[in-house]
Amino acid sequence: MQHDPERLERKFDELDDWKNALLATLAGESAGRLAFRPDGKAWSALDVVHHLVLVEESITGYARKKLQAPPQPVSLLDRAKRTLLVGLMRLPVRVRAPLPQVVPGETLPLDVLSSRWTRARGDLRELVLSLPEERREALVFRHPVSGPLDPAGTLDFIDAHARHHEAQLRRIRRAPGYPG
16 A cells, blocks of 8 residues: 555655765766756756755645644545646656745755755655554645645655656756866
């Protein structure tokens, strides 16, 4: 069952492995490559990582608030919309961030972003894995486009979202003017 705590823990392990591999790869890049902005204005690799951090911090903050209220069910329609969102994130199309609070406002060093991401992921892991049975299929995060997500749906979104931005990082590396 997708809401089984062991399955959720395995999903967190997969997400952590991906995050750690990405951060290790980026740690080997020069400051110029990390800060390079295609066309001089698009997001840099640091901005992409910052965005991923802001999203996970936002999800954790939202989930903490939702836990103060009675559990809200996630309907079959909501689950179908999540499937569509995850499918969209897997397509090679550009999507604007739907909320300004997840758009980086400043460029932060990779080590700062890495620490924040590790903390945000650890907080989310602790929160999700400690949910009582009656919360495992209830709303923990409301995506601004697809709507309510339960814990498993939230992790599926985080995974698809991260991989969507992995493609963006590849586009940055292929952009004209990328430092050699």
